[in-house]
Structure formats: C-alpha cells, structure tokens
Amino acid sequence: xxxxxxxxxxxxxxxxxxxxxxxxxxxxxxxxxxxxxxxxxxxxxxxxxxxxxxxxxxxxxxxxxxxxxxxxxxxxxxxxxxxxxxxxxxxxxxxxxxxxxxxxxxxxxxxxxxxxxxxxxxxxxxxxxxxxxxxxxxxxxxxxxxxxxxxxxxxxxxxxxxxxxxxxxxxxxxxxxxxxxxxxxxxxxxxxxxxxxxxxxxxxxxxxxxxxxxxxxxxxxxxxxxxxxxxxxxxxxxxxxxxxxxxxxxxxxxxxxxxxxxxxxxxxxxxxxxxxxxxxxxxxxxxxxxxxxxxxxxxxxxxxxxxxxxxxxxxxxxxxxxxxxxxxxxxxxxxxxxxxxxxxxxxxxxxxxxxxxxxxxxxxxxxxxxxxxxxxxxxxxxxxxxxxxxxxxxxxxxxxxxxxxxxxxxxxxxxxxxxxxxxxxxxxxxxxxxxxxxxxxxxxxxxxxxxxxxxxxxxxxxxxxxxxx
Amino acid sequence: xxxxxxxxxxxxxxxxxxxxxxxxxxxxxxxxxxxxxxxxxxxxxxxxxxxxxxxxxxxxxxxxxxxxxxxxxxxxxxxxxxxxxxxxxxxxxxxxxxxxxxxxxxxxxxxxxxxxxxxxxxxxxxxxxxxxxxxxxxxxxxxxxxxxxxxxxxxxxxxxxxxxxxxxxxxxxxxxxxxxxxxxxxxxxxxxxxxxxxxxxxxxxxxxxxxxxxxxxxxxxxxxxxxxxxxxxxxxxxxxxxxxxxxxxxxxxxxxxxxxxxxxxxxxxxxxxxxxxxxxxxxxxxxxxxxxxxxxxxxxxxxxxxxxxxxxxxxxxxxxxxxxxxxxxxxxxxxxxxxxxxxxxxxxxxxxxxxxxxxxxxxxxxxxxxxxxxxxxxxxxxxxxxxxxxxxxxxxxxxxxxxxxxxxxxxxxxxxxxxxxxxxxxxxxxxxxxxxxxxxxxxxxxxxxxxxxxxxxxx
Numbered sequence: 001x002x003x004x005x006x007x008x009x010x011x012x013x014x015x016x017x018x019x020x021x022x023x024x025x026x027x028x029x030x031x032x033x034x035x036x037x038x039x040x041x042x043x044x045x046x047x048x049x050x051x052x053x054x055x056x057x058x059x060x061x062x063x064x065x066x067x068x069x070x071x072x073x074x075x076x077x078x079x080x081x082x083x084x085x086x087x088x089x090x091x092x093x094x095x096x097x098x099x100x101x102x103x104x105x106x107x108x109x110x111x112x113x114x115x116x117x118x119x120x121x122x123x124x125x126x127x128x129x130x131x132x133x134x135x136x137x138x139x140x141x142x143x144x145x146x147x148x149x150x151x152x153x154x155x156x157x158x159x160x161x162x163x164x165x166x167x168x169x170x171x172x173x174x175x176x177x178x179x180x181x182x183x184x185x186x187x188x189x190x191x192x193x194x195x196x197x198x199x200x201x202x203x204x205x206x207x208x209x210x211x212x213x214x215x216x217x218x219x220x221x222x223x224x225x226x227x228x229x230x231x232x233x234x235x236x237x238x239x240x241x242x243x244x245x246x247x248x249x250x251x252x253x254x255x256x257x258x259x260x261x262x263x264x265x266x267x268x269x270x271x272x273x274x275x276x277x278x279x280x281x282x283x284x285x286x287x288x289x290x291x292x293x294x295x296x297x298x299x300x301x302x303x304x305x306x307x308x309x310x311x312x313x314x315x316x317x318x319x320x321x322x323x324x325x326x327x328x329x330x331x332x333x334x335x336x337x338x339x340x341x342x343x344x345x346x347x348x349x350x351x352x353x354x355x356x357x358x359x360x361x362x363x364x365x366x367x368x369x370x371x372x373x374x375x376x377x378x379x380x381x382x383x384x385x386x387x388x389x390x391x392x393x394x395x396x397x398x399x400x401x402x403x404x405x406x407x408x409x410x411x412x413x414x415x416x417x418x419x420x421x422x423x424x425x426x427x428x429x430x431x432x433x434x435x436x437x438x439x440x441x442x443x444x445x446x447x448x449x450x451x452x453x454x455x456x457x458x459x460x461x462x463x464x465x466x467x468x469x
Numbered sequence: 470x471x472x473x474x475x476x477x478x479x480x481x482x483x484x485x486x487x488x489x490x491x492x493x494x495x496x497x498x499x500x501x502x503x504x505x506x507x508x509x510x511x512x513x514x515x516x517x518x519x520x521x522x523x524x525x526x527x528x529x530x531x532x533x534x535x536x537x538x539x540x541x542x543x544x545x546x547x548x549x550x551x552x553x554x555x556x557x558x559x560x561x562x563x564x565x566x567x568x569x570x571x572x573x574x575x576x577x578x579x580x581x582x583x584x585x586x587x588x589x590x591x592x593x594x595x596x597x598x599x600x601x602x603x604x605x606x607x608x609x610x611x612x613x614x615x616x617x618x619x620x621x622x623x624x625x626x627x628x629x630x631x632x633x634x635x636x637x638x639x640x641x642x643x644x645x646x647x648x649x650x651x652x653x654x655x656x657x658x659x660x661x662x663x664x665x666x667x668x669x670x671x672x673x674x675x676x677x678x679x680x681x682x683x684x685x686x687x688x689x690x691x692x693x694x695x696x697x698x699x700x701x702x703x704x705x706x707x708x709x710x711x712x713x714x715x716x717x718x719x720x721x722x723x724x725x726x727x728x729x730x731x732x733x734x735x736x737x738x739x740x741x742x743x744x745x746x747x748x749x750x751x752x753x754x755x756x757x758x759x760x761x762x763x764x765x766x767x768x769x770x771x772x773x774x775x776x777x778x779x780x781x782x783x784x785x786x787x788x789x790x791x792x793x794x795x796x797x798x799x800x801x802x803x804x805x806x807x808x809x810x811x812x813x814x815x816x817x818x819x820x821x822x823x824x825x826x827x828x829x830x831x832x833x834x835x836x837x838x839x840x841x842x843x844x845x846x847x848x849x850x851x852x853x854x855x856x857x858x859x860x861x862x863x864x865x866x867x868x869x870x871x872x873x874x875x876x877x878x879x880x881x882x883x884x885x886x887x888x889x890x891x892x893x894x895x896x897x898x899x900x901x902x903x904x905x906x907x908x909x910x911x912x913x914x915x916x917x918x919x920x921x922x923x924x925x926x927x928x
Contacts, residue, residue, distance in 0.1 A: 418879045434889045449910045
C-alpha cells in the first residue's frame with residue numbers, strides 16, 4: 001500500500017539502502033550464496049540418499065515377493081480361494097492346475113496331470129475301503145448305529161467323484177465368475193477388496209484347526225479303547241486293529257495294510273470336513289457379490305437416478321443370479337451329501353450321548369466332537385442362507401426410489417428381486433434359507449424322540465463294533 | 470393451533486373449549502434456542518418451536534415407567550429415562566444402574582453354580598433340570614438387556630424422530646392412546662406375575678407347615694416350624710456353600726424375586742415394543758381408510774408411502790437390535806410350557822398345590838399367547854390398508870398406489886427371531902401344533918414314573 005508520494009518513496013528506499021555499510025552488504029551476499037550452496041548440497045545429498053533408499057527397497061529383499069504388488073489383491077474370488085484349493089489338492093480333491101495364479105485364465109484341467117492321477121488312485125483306494133466296510137457291516141446284525149462307517153465312507157467316495165467332475169468344470173466357472181466380477185461396481189477401498197478373502201481364510205483356518213484337534217482327540221480316545229479291548233499284546237497293533245477293523249476282518253495283520261488304513265482314515269476325515277468348508281466358502285463368495293451390489297445401491301439410496309443406472313444395476317443383478325445358478329448346479333450334490341451327512345451324524349451322536357461313558361477321555365472326545373459337529377452344521381446353514389438374505393436386501397433400497405425416478409426399469413428390477421428365489425439348493429429338493437435351519441432342527445428333535453424309544457444301553461461300546469466315525 | 474392440539478384428535482365442542490382454556494392458561498412459550506444445535510434435528514420445520522415431549526404421544530413417554538421399574542430390578546441400566554426429552558437417555562458403564570445390574574448378575578451366577586454343583590451330586594434328570602434352565606435364562610436375558618441398553622439411546626432417538634410425523638395432522642390419535650394401551654397391558658402382566666409369585670410362596674409355605682406337622686405327629690415329637698428351617702429346606706443348594714444367616718436368607722428371597730421379574734420382563738418388553746410399532750401402522754391404516762370415498766391427489770399417496778417406508782425401516786432397525794431377545798424369550802416360553810404340560814397328569818398332595826399348578830400353567834400359556842398375538846398384530850395392521858387401496862377409484866389410481874400395494878403384499882413386515890422365523894399368527898398356530906405333538910410323545914415316556922404315584926411324605 002502506497003502511503004508516501006513517489007518521490008519521497010524513492011528517497012526512503014535509498015535511505016534504506018544506505019543504512020547498511022558495504023561490508024555488511026558484502027557479507028550478506030556471501031552469506032546468501034553460502035546458504036544457497038549448502039541448500040543445494042544438502043538437496044543433492046538428500047536426493048542421493050532417497051535414491052539409494054529406493055534402490056535398496058527395489059533390490060530383492062530377504063523375503064521373496066515382499067513387494068507391494070504381491071500384497072495388493074484385486075479382491076476377486078479366484079485369488080481368495082486359491083490357497084484353499086491348493087490345500088485340498090494335497091488331499092486328492094479337485095485336481096485343477098493353476099489355482100494360485102493371478103488370472104483365472106491360467107486354470108486348466110487335464111486327465112494326464114499328476115494331480116488327476118493321484119486323485120484317481122485315491123478314489124480307487126477309497127472304493128476298496130468302502131467295499132471292505134460294506135462287507136463287514138452286511139455280515140453283522142444291522143442297526144441304526146452299525147451303518148455309520150458305510151455312510152461315512154460312502155459319502156466321502158461320492159464327494160471325491162463329484163469333486164473330480166467339478167474340477168473339469170472349474171476353469172469355465174471361474175472365467176464366468178471373473179467376467180461377472182469385472183462388470184460389478186468396484187470396491188471403493190483396498191479394505192473392502194480384502195474382506196471376502198479374509199473371511200474365507202479365517203473360515204478355512206478355524207475349520208481345519210478344529211478338525212485337527214478333533215482328530216487328535218479321537219486318536220487319544222482310540223488308544224484308550226485299544227487298551228480296554230486288548231486282543232493282542234502289542235499296543236500299536238491293538239490300535240490299528242481297532243481303528244481299521246474292516247480291513248483286518250478279511251485279512252491278517254500287516255504293517256503295510258495298517259499304514260494304508262491310517263492314511264485312508266486321515267484323508268477321509270479331512271474330506272468329510274472339507275465338504276462343509278467348501279460349501280461355506282462358495283456361499284461366502286456369492287454373498288460377497290450381492291453385498292458389493294447392495295453397497296453401491298446404498299450409496300445412492302433415495303436419490304434421483306437415471307433409468308440407465310437402474311438398467312445397469314438390474315443386468316448386474318441378473319448376472320450374479322445366473323452365476324449363483326451355475327455354481328448351484330455344480331456343487332448341488334456336495335451340498336446335499338453334506339446336509340444329509342450332518343443330519344444323520346447328529347442324530348446318531350445324540351443317541352449315543354445317552355449312554356454312560358467308559359472313561360473321561362471318551363467323554364471329552366465325545367462331547368467335543370458332538371459340539372464341533374453341531375457348530376459346523378449351524379455354520380454351513382447360516383453361511384449358505386446368507387446368499388438368499390443378501391439377495392433380498394436389494395429390495396430395501398428399491399423401495400426408497402422417489403416418485404420422479406420411478407420408471408419401468410425400477411419396477412422390473414423390484415419384481416425380479418421379489419419373485420426370483422435366489423439360493424443355493426440341495427439338488428433342487430430344498431433351498432438353503434434360514435427357514436430350513438429351523439425345520440432341520442425340528443426334524444432332528446422329532447427323529448430323536450422316536451429313536452430314544454428303540455434305544456438299548458448296552459451295545460454301543462462293544463469291542464466288536466466298528467469304532468471309526 | 471399449536472400446543473395440546475399437536476395430537477390432532479376429533480374433538481367435540483366441549484373438548485375444544487377445554488383445550489382452548491388450557492392453551493390460554495399456559496405461559497407463553499419461550500423462543501427455541503437455535504444456538505443449541507442438538508435440538509435442531511428434532512424439528513421437522515425449524516421455524517416451529519420445540520416439541521414438548523412431555524405432552525406428545527410418543528413411545529418413550531409411554532414406556533418410561535416400566536423401564537424405570539426394570540432399572541430398580543437391575544435390568545437395562547440406562548440413565549435419564551424419566552426425562553421427557555429422549556435425547557437425555559444415556560448409557561454409561563460408570564453409573565449406579567450398571568453397578569446394581571452387575572451385582573445382581575454376580576449373585577444370580579452364584580446361585581446357578583451352587584445349583585449346578587448340587588445337581589451334579591444328586592444326578593440331573595428332566596425334572597430338576599428346570600431350575601438350571603430358569604437361572605440360565607435369567608442370566609442370559611440380563612446380558613442381552615445390557616447389550617440392548619448400549620444400543621437403546623440411538624434407537625430411541627431414531628424412533629422418536631420417525632414417529633414425530635405421526636403426532637400431527639393428518640394423522641389422528643386412535644381411541645386409546647399409546648400410553649394407556651401400554652399401561653393397561655403392562656399392569657396386567659405385572660399384577661398376574663405378582664399373583665403367581667405370591668401363590669408360589671403361599672403354596673410352598675403351607676406345604677412345608679403341613680408336612681412338618683404331619684411328620685412330627687407321626688413320630689410323636691413336637692412340631693417346630695420357623696423361617697430358618699423353611700429357607701434351609703427350600704434353598705438347600707445355597708447353604709451347602711454358605712452358612713445360614715437371616716441376611717443371606719432374605720438376600721436369597723430378594724434375588725429369587727428379581728429373577729422372576731426379569732423372567733417376566735422379557736415378555737413385557739417385547740409386548741411394549743410391539744404395541745408401539747403396531748400403533749403407528751394403525752394410524753397409517755386409519756388415514757388410508759379416511760380416503761376411501763374421496764378423490765385423492767397423487768401427493769397424498771406419495772406421502773403415505775413415504776411414511777410407510779419409514780415405519781418399515783424403523784421396524785427393521787428395532788428388529789435387528791431386539792432379535793436375540795425375541796429368540797431367547799421364545800425358547801424360554803416353549804421350554805417352560807412343555808415342561809409344565811408334562812406335569813398335567815401328575816398327582817399332587819394338597820389342594821393348594823393343585824391351585825398353584827393350574828394358575829401358573831394358565832398364566833404361562835396366557836402370557837405366551839398374549840405376547841405372540843401382540844407381536845403378530847404388527848403384521849396384521851401393516852396389511853389392513855390393502856382392502857381400501859385395492860378399491861381406489863380409477864381417477865385416483867397412480868403409480869404410488871401400485872407401489873404401496875406391491876410393498877404391502879410382498880414384504881413380511883414383522884418382528885423376527887434372528888430372521889429364522891417371523892412373529893405372525895401363522896407361527897403361533899404352528900407352534901401350538903408342535904407343542905401338542907411333542908407333548909403326546911413325551912407323556913408316553915413319563916408314564917412309568919407317574920404310575921408310581923406320590924412318594925412317602927416323611928422320608
């Protein structure tokens with residue numbers, strides 16, 4: 001702001017300049033240039049330091065794959081489920097190549113692969129084991145409890161065969177899933193992308209740990225049993241005679257057969273648990289897709305949107321429904337086997353709980369396995385029912401559409417959501433919704449009340465009975 | 470006219486005169502403190518003065534007496550319930566109600582563990598399991614109520630915000646207002662439950678006295694009946710742990726009474742919430758009924774549908790908060806009804822026992838049915854407007870009517886138990902059928918025990 005006239009201004013300025021002596025002015029200039037040089041040097045040093053740090057980071061670090069790229073995920077189902085399927089492949093289920101690859105286009109199935117051969121060998125061995133079990137059970141009096149080993153091994157065999165067929169279809173299914181995912185509105189943040197993968201990993205981890213604990217407890221309980229029903233003097237031989245009695249019903253004892261029987265048991269237990277985990281994981285994936293769509297609709301709730309927006313969302317919803325149908329066709333048999341299996345085993349175990357337990361180890365193992373069974377059944381039912389629940393949530397956002405944005409597209413969308421029953425099913429006999437959980441619980445109670453009448457207390461801890469559940 | 474006429478009611482000439490007198494007698498209302506932003510969100514139009522919550526027909530004012538009574542019995546620890554403004558309701562961990570609740574939970578847990586230890590010694594069977602279930606349910610209910618209390622302040626604020634629109638024209642207040650409805654039903658349940666508890670004590674005391682008199686007459690010794698003996702006999706599982714003293718005895722009686730109250734309060738709470746929600750749906754239906762023979766503009770239907778959607782959203786929010794409580798209450802009622810029905814054909818010793826048994830059985834069945842019917846009322850009320858909507862004349866027909874009909878027919882507007890089942894009339898019918906089926910089977914099991922008859926009196 002000029003508050004002095006121009007002439008006085010100039011005089012004032014000259015006065016200011018003359019206020020400092022030439023020496024101080026020279027010092028100022030030197031100081032200034034020195035300061036600039038120091039800044040530049042520091043700047044260069046700083047730049048060099050940063051450059052070297054960056055190169056340090058870029059160089060291969062102690063952890064291979066420790067770069068940012070490996071931790072970023074696209075949030076796709078194929079990536080989330082990769083490691084889970086890899087673990088299953090070690091247990092001769094679903095022999096698909098390329099499950100841990102980044103893109104589902106790398107998936108392939110071939111009959112000449114090592115994995116497929118291993119799977120076929122294991123199916124043959126399970127078939128032999130099932131045959132032996134059947135032979136033993138048919139040669140003894142049949143009751144509700146005595147068919148337990150047949151049902152166990154039979155369902156494991158069925159699931160193995162279905163999984164082989166599923167492995168053939170898996171590359172096409174994953175490619176279709178990838179297409180549907182690309183079309184959906186994207187996640188707003190990395191946290192959202194990682195959510196589904198995190199849930200899947202947690203479910204798998206908890207499930208596997210609990211089933212491992214249950215298997216350990218069963219081994220301890222079998223060892224106690226072997227001491228109780230000791231037919232020979234060798235405790236290890238007793239143990240194998242107890243747990244693989246269907247093999248030694250027809251042949252005499254040999255170490256190779258015992259090891260084969262043990263290997264068969266461990267793998268069968270894993271597959272029996274993995275059935276439920278697999279259905280849970282597919283349900284989590286499908287429900288996450290519906291949730292992705294619903295979250296986007298929630299952001300625009302009550303706002304005036306163009307008909308093209310609704311048309312786009314309706315088509316995306318339709319795509320997810322078709323995906324759900326395809327997955328349902330692929331895993332329907334597994335779902336049905338899993339549910340029937342759970343129903344039968346809960347009924348049998350509840351019936352056995354009425355007996356007195358021979359020892360504390362038995363009691364601990366028995367109640368742990370019963371609670372694990374009921375918990376796992378409940379978890380499968382609730383996760384698979386979440387697909388149906390999430391698909392219905394869309395209606396909540398459609399009813400808030402204001403009058404001005406109402407168009408035939410929105411009407412068509414809401415009618416579709418209401419009338420179409422989108423849910424996983426068991427061979428289309430029953431649809432997995434929350435109502436089903438209630439009716440299954442009612443069925444179990446009814447069957448128990450009737451079975452308790454036919455219950456006899458003495459024969460369940462019989463030494464001649466097949467132990468393995 | 471503002472003020473008391475905020476609840477627009479069809480007033481006759483006499484009533485209008487009275488309300489006029491009332492407004493004149495009031496002091497002039499002060500200017501709303503606009504600087505205080507917290508009040509702004511409750512104003513539908515900011516130029517209006519603050520709603521007087523004490524006079525309004527809102528849910529918070531209807532239920533606060535019962536919630537305060539529950540606080541005295543160590544359930545749902547909230548502060549500021551008695552204030553008219555729902556914003557003052559708060560939940561803090563460091564408050565007196567919370568301390569009382571935690572003390573009660575600790576005491577009930579001790580009684581449950583004592584009973585468990587005692588039963589493990591003498592062997593658990595279906596008959597003595599009921600005590601464990603009773604205390605277990607009460608403890609779980611306390612925890613569920615604490616979690617509900619944590620979510621109650623935002624819930625009641627959202628509720629009041631949504632229902633303020635129903636407190637003014639064109640919505641009319643139904644014949645009995647919400648306060649009176651909740652009071653009537655609540656008083657009935659509390660009165661009957663007090664009667665049941667009193668009769669339980671009377672029956673137990675009389676049986677004890679008669680037994681002591683008869684046994685000592687048979688053994689030729691003098692009869693001694695006193696309070697100490699009675700309590701030690703009835704609550705023997707506690708006195709295995711603790712020594713007897715009159716303080717502990719009265720504490721036990723107090724905790725027992727509080728547990729009975731909590732056991733009843735679960736159902737009372739669900740009934741109050743159901744009545745609150747069904748009341749608003751009834752107002753919507755009444756408004757729709759008024760439009761029957763008139764020519765209605767589309768804007769009216771837009772408004773009605775908007776309010777209906779708001780009520781549905783409120784119901785869903787309340788349902789997500791209360792679902793665990795509803796599930797627990799249903800399981801509780803189902804178990805106790807089945808258990809009591811099992812004893813229907815049992816022989817009892819004295820007439821007072823019969824009187825208590827039948828009163829308690831009928832009270833239990835009546836309470837269960839009443840809570841279910843009240844909750845099913847929400848579903849019924851939400852659909853009652855359909856009859857009128859379908860008869861809307863072609864001139865008034867518009868897209869909004871179609872949307873409203875679609876919504877009413879396709880969506881299940883009801884409370885649920887964690888979305889496993891919806892509380893409708895059909896469910897009550899199904900549950901009754903299931904109970905009868907299970908009873909028929911269970912009564913067969915009990916046949917040999919019943920044939921034994923009464924056990925000898927003086928063991």
